[in-house]
Each structure stands twice: as structure tokens, then as C-alpha cells.
Amino acid sequence: MLRVLQEKEIDRIGGKQPVPVDVRVIATTNRELQKEIAEGRFREDLYFRLSVFPIQLPPLRERPEDIKLLAGHFAEKFSLELNKTISGFTDEAFEFLKTRRWKGNIRELENAVHRAVLIARGELIGVEDFMLEGTVSQ
Numbered sequence: 001m002l003r004v005l006q007e008k009e010i011d012r013i014g015g016k017q018p019v020p021v022d023v024r025v026i027a028t029t030n031r032e033l034q035k036e037i038a039e040g041r042f043r044e045d046l047y048f049r050l051s052v053f054p055i056q057l058p059p060l061r062e063r064p065e066d067i068k069l070l071a072g073h074f075a076e077k078f079s080l081e082l083n084k085t086i087s088g089f090t091d092e093a094f095e096f097l098k099t100r101r102w103k104g105n106i107r108e109l110e111n112a113v114h115r116a117v118l119i120a121r122g123e124l125i126g127v128e129d130f131m132l133e134g135t136v137s138q
Helices: 002-007 033-038 044-050 064-081 091-099 105-119
Strands: none
Touching (some): 002 044, 091 105
């Protein structure tokens, strides 16, 4: 990985010459990398090659304003995938989604919307379509 990032080339198994590559790497972690480096569990040289442009993104629970856009995207995605006609969410469903803690972050939201699209009987997803703690369906 270090060589790919530094030299922008790879060696194929059995190949005779390096192959140039043009890649962008986006890496994420839930670990404190400075601590991992200090404790010898992460290579400092790899850290410096990866951290050219660090992006700090707070967890979903700290940016509830993003939930509507993300949930809408996932509803559209799964509606197409499951051949269902879902046109959106009820206002109550959006309010419910905004009040959740989303410990699993965006992946948890995606799974919740996926289940809701599966369960929804009408064109709008309501609170009752979520199989989550604190919903009408439980």
C-alpha cells in the first residue's frame, strides 16, 4: 500500500514491469490513529501518506439535518431495487428518524430504511414501517 501511494505503481504477480496506477484513497477509522501509532499498532509512514487531506465528519447523531437527504436517497435506491413505489416519508417518520441516536451511523439508517421499504404497504413510509425500538410496530 505504501508503494502504491508513494510511487503510483503496482507489481503484478508474475509481471516483469511495474504497472502505473492512478487512484484516490479515502480511508476511515473509528480508532485514534495517533494513539495506535504510539502503541505500535499502526505505521506512522502509512498514516502520513494517507492523511494528505483529512476530513473530520461528525457521527450522524450530531447532524440530524442530513437524515432527510440520506433517508430519501436510501428509500429511492431500495424502491428501485425492490420494484416498489415509494414516494417518500410521512412527516412523523422524518421526525422519528431525527430523534434516533444512530449508534451504527449511516449504515444503521440505511438498514432501517431498507426494512421500511420492504414493509411499507403504501407510497409513503410511516413510523409504523420501521422495525426499530420505540416504533409503533414493536
